[in-house]
Amino acid sequence: MSINTVDENIRPDFDKELVAIADYVVDYQIDSQEALETARHCLMDSLGCALLALRYPECTKHLGPIVNGTIVPNGARVPGTQFVLDPVKAAFDIGTLIRWLDFNDTWLAAEWGHPSDNLGAILALADYISRQRVAIGQTAITMRDVLEYMIKAYEIQGVLALENSFNRVGLDHVVLVKVSSTAVATHMLGGDKEAIINALSHAWVDGQSLRTYRHAPNTGSRKSWAAGDASSRGVRLAMIALKGEMGLPSVLSAKKWGFYDVCFKGQHFRFQRPYGSYVMEQILFKISFPAEFHAQTAVECAIQLHPQIKDRLDQIEKITLTTQEPAIRIISKTGPLYNPADRDHCLQYMVAAGLIFGALTAEHYEDDVAADPRVDALRKKMVVIEDKRYSQEYHDPGKRSIANAIQIHFTDGSSSEKIAVEYPIGHRRRRAEGIPVLEDKFKDALVTRFPRRQAAEIMALCLDQQSLEQMTVNQFMEMFVI
Numbered sequence: 001m002s003i004n005t006v007d008e009n010i011r012p013d014f015d016k017e018l019v020a021i022a023d024y025v026v027d028y029q030i031d032s033q034e035a036l037e038t039a040r041h042c043l044m045d046s047l048g049c050a051l052l053a054l055r056y057p058e059c060t061k062h063l064g065p066i067v068n069g070t071i072v073p074n075g076a077r078v079p080g081t082q083f084v085l086d087p088v089k090a091a092f093d094i095g096t097l098i099r100w101l102d103f104n105d106t107w108l109a110a111e112w113g114h115p116s117d118n119l120g121a122i123l124a125l126a127d128y129i130s131r132q133r134v135a136i137g138q139t140a141i142t143m144r145d146v147l148e149y150m151i152k153a154y155e156i157q158g159v160l161a162l163e164n165s166f167n168r169v170g171l172d173h174v175v176l177v178k179v180s181s182t183a184v185a186t187h188m189l190g191g192d193k194e195a196i197i198n199a200l201s202h203a204w205v206d207g208q209s210l211r212t213y214r215h216a217p218n219t220g221s222r223k224s225w226a227a228g229d230a231s232s233r234g235v236r237l238a239m240i241a242l243k244g245e246m247g248l249p250s251v252l253s254a255k256k257w258g259f260y261d262v263c264f265k266g267q268h269f270r271f272q273r274p275y276g277s278y279v280m281e282q283i284l285f286k287i288s289f290p291a292e293f294h295a296q297t298a299v300e301c302a303i304q305l306h307p308q309i310k311d312r313l314d315q316i317e318k319i320t321l322t323t324q325e326p327a328i329r330i331i332s333k334t335g336p337l338y339n340p341a342d343r344d345h346c347l348q349y350m351v352a353a354g355l356i357f358g359a360l361t362a363e364h365y366e367d368d369v370a371a372d373p374r375v376d377a378l379r380k381k382m383v384v385i386e387d388k389r390y391s392q393e394y395h396d397p398g399k400r401s402i403a404n405a406i407q408i409h410f411t412d413g414s415s416s417e418k419i420a421v422e423y424p425i426g427h428r429r430r431r432a433e434g435i436p437v438l439e440d441k442f443k444d445a446l447v448t449r450f451p452r453r454q455a456a457e458i459m460a461l462c463l464d465q466q467s468l469e470q471m472t473v474n475q476f477m478e479m480f481v482i
Contacts, residue, residue, distance in 0.1 A: 018200045052103065054081070054449060078093045079480035087124045095230075102344050103362070106286060122153060159271065186200075186238040199237050217335075295327065298350065301405060313355075319381050442459070
């Protein structure tokens, strides 16, 4: 038997998956009014999450220039602060603020994630480009452009996630943030299809983040800045590509050395649909609770049960949690919980808080609340089971439910009714109910950081689709400077 001792050094065409993304970013025209209006709500919601995160020193310690005292003429602003940074660090800061409280929008499929994580790159780069242009008498980017880039970034991340599970091979979903941010950032900087493809090849060849920091026993705060890191990397790779850096044609498909063989067990990506505006139209909002999304409906159930059981906590014998398989795989855990990031990724903790307090806020993950002995007492009484229908309908493109149910069993042999919620308030099926709550969430977040008059001006603008779309990005970001 002869052994091949040489590699055939013939460069192939670029992987078709990269070409499809570049074609979409450059050629696709956004004509869905629903997508544009939803993008506006995503923008409001994301910035509201960012402002709320500014109250937490563990978050704000990550903000600001890498080297203190660095001055960037006409740099990018970070909302709610006075920082003016280079666009790579600004993307990190904005992305970190948006993601910190686990309260921003969500996408659930074979892979999950948070498409608004891409706003770190989009807002930072749009502000930087606009200010640079204005300084030399050119036209700034408009907020309509920002909304369109949001739709495209959401679509790239979400369509890749529909059929391809990165978590099952141990990779974190922020790889999709990096890829999406790289694609739109390169185009924002003036890159053509070739530049976008080159940049994307470098996003895929990067070493990808492991999910270690999202799972027991290592769950920690890196999961709150990982998306900002990925988004900022997208900006950096775009800038490298715009300098003419060569791409890697078979970065995905190369035998032995490509992403598919090295990181994806030899499997190629599968696609359920072409790129369009589907993901933005279907996006899931975290409106009521800063909680990992697979638990949103479970918390709704717990809060519904709170009035019935709040005076009978010591009489509870067992709590049955019925859920979908992804929730069991990601957030069902027992044992000690060591920090807020650990607690907001524990189904049992979130349900216990809802049952005890009738609410779930970011403060409920802090050490003083976690020290309440009732929390761990209830966690120990919980039994988690899968409902196969819940799991099936989670993946059904026509439903995409995120169902949970709770039933309380008491020591006297009686039980509560089984409370089930299949679609959270942030689901597309509950838009009419959810949007007013989302707007209130944004309004409340604004007054935590800005004087009431400034907050009211921002709110009025963001409620007006036409006025928002016509505003330049530099003017918009100026409204968020304290």
